[in-house]
Amino acid sequence: xxxxxxxxxxxxxxxxxxxxxxxxxxxxxxxxxxxxxxxxxxxxxxxxxxxxxxxxxxxxxxxxxxxxxxxxxxxxxxxxxxxxxxxxxxxxxxxxxxxxxxxxxxxxxxxxxxxxxxxxxxxxxxxxxxxxxxxxxxxxxxxxxxxxxxxxxxxxxxxxxxxxxxxxxxxxxxxxxxxxxxxxxxxxxxxxxxxxxxxxxxxxxxxxxxxxxxxxxxxxxxxxxxxxxxxxxxxxxxxxxxxxxxxxxxxxxxxxxxxxxxxxxxxxxxxxxxxxxxxxxxxxxxxxxxxxxxxxxxxxxxxxxxxxxxxxxxxxxxxxxxxxxxx
Numbered sequence: 644x645x646x647x648x649x650x651x652x653x654x655x656x657x658x659x660x661x662x663x664x665x666x667x668x669x670x671x672x673x674x675x676x677x678x679x680x681x682x683x684x685x686x687x688x689x690x691x692x693x694x695x696x697x698x699x700x701x702x703x704x705x706x707x708x709x710x711x712x713x714x715x716x717x718x719x720x721x722x723x724x725x726x727x728x729x730x731x732x733x734x735x736x737x738x739x740x741x742x743x744x745x746x747x748x749x750x751x752x753x754x755x756x757x758x759x760x761x762x763x764x765x766x767x768x769x770x771x772x773x774x775x776x777x778x779x780x781x782x783x784x785x786x787x788x789x790x791x792x793x794x795x796x797x798x799x800x801x802x803x804x805x806x807x808x809x810x811x812x813x814x815x816x817x818x819x820x821x822x823x824x825x826x827x828x829x830x831x832x833x834x835x836x837x838x839x840x841x842x843x844x845x846x847x848x849x850x851x852x853x854x855x856x857x858x859x860x861x862x863x864x865x866x867x868x869x870x871x872x873x874x875x876x877x878x879x880x881x882x883x884x885x886x887x888x889x890x891x892x893x894x895x896x897x898x899x900x901x902x903x904x905x906x907x908x909x910x911x912x913x914x915x916x917x918x919x920x921x922x923x924x925x926x927x928x929x930x931x932x933x934x935x936x937x938x939x940x941x942x943x944x945x946x947x948x949x950x951x952x953x954x955x956x957x958x959x960x961x962x963x964x965x966x967x968x969x970x
Contacts, residue, residue, distance in 0.1 A: 653725075654726060745758070760964065781860050865882045
């Protein structure tokens with residue numbers, strides 16, 4: 644599946660809706676109210692009836708309620724055609740570093756407000772399942788800071804610019820005002836990332852315990868905070884301050900190159916594509932990059948279909964997203 648095939652085969656709303664039905668209901672029609680599978684029938688208007696029936700409406704034989712394929716999904720109550728949704732999904736899944744809402748607005752002819760709401764709902768759909776298995780084997784862990792860079796000259800200027808009668812302010816930290824992101828990459832496998840308020844052992848320990856099994860072998864840089872949070876797992880470190888980026892022990896490479904590779908994609912996407920991301924919505928962008936990284940071994944079309952299937956059972960309203968946010 645690509646943009647050419649979408650424009651050719653799914654320009655008709657009925658064809659796009661049938662494609663969504665095949666992806667969301669691979670084992671038969673699922674009632675969003677009672678959960679019965681394969682016990683619904685499509686409603687059709689009778690020839691002599693004066694009351695029309697909307698296309699794509701189904702009725703469950705169990706609870707007798709009517710529904711469509713968008714009920715109980717991120718597409719519910721959306722006035723945007725499913726063809727436009729399908730193109731947006733493919734652009735988001737096929738772009739390695741993401742696609743901005745402004746670009747969706749320019750390319751597909753929807754308003755910026757609608758495009759912003761659409762991509763945020765897709766990011767919400769791409770979130771990891773709560774019962775996903777823990778990371779095993781060799782797991783690389785590292786932290787990164789997202790935000791504008793402050794030079795030492797700028798930080799000193801901020802510190803010594805004080806009003807008469809006031810003491811000079813302390814020199815801010817290089818990461819002052821930035822947002823901390825923790826990433827855990829299973830070597831050759833999936834990634835889990837999280838937005839944390841402060842990089843402390845107390846904050847990181849619950850995240851690591853939830854995502855990494857106790858028998859895993861963890862590799863980090865020489866930071867002392869991660870060492871305290873990882874205990875009692877087996878822990879290997881590389882000292883980047885001594886220009887050490889990898890070494891071999893008993894034929895095993897000790898490095899953090901995999902998690903650094905994920906951070907390179909994340910930072911280039913946030914800086915080069917989105918430019919500005921508010922702290923309120925940072926976790927949704929992390930879900931987007933996690934989803935693309937975890938499905939990197941399949942094609943763009945398969946990744947798009949996987950995202951459509953993940954949209955079921957999730958709802959996100961514009962009020963929950965805060966209308967004033969425009970990141």
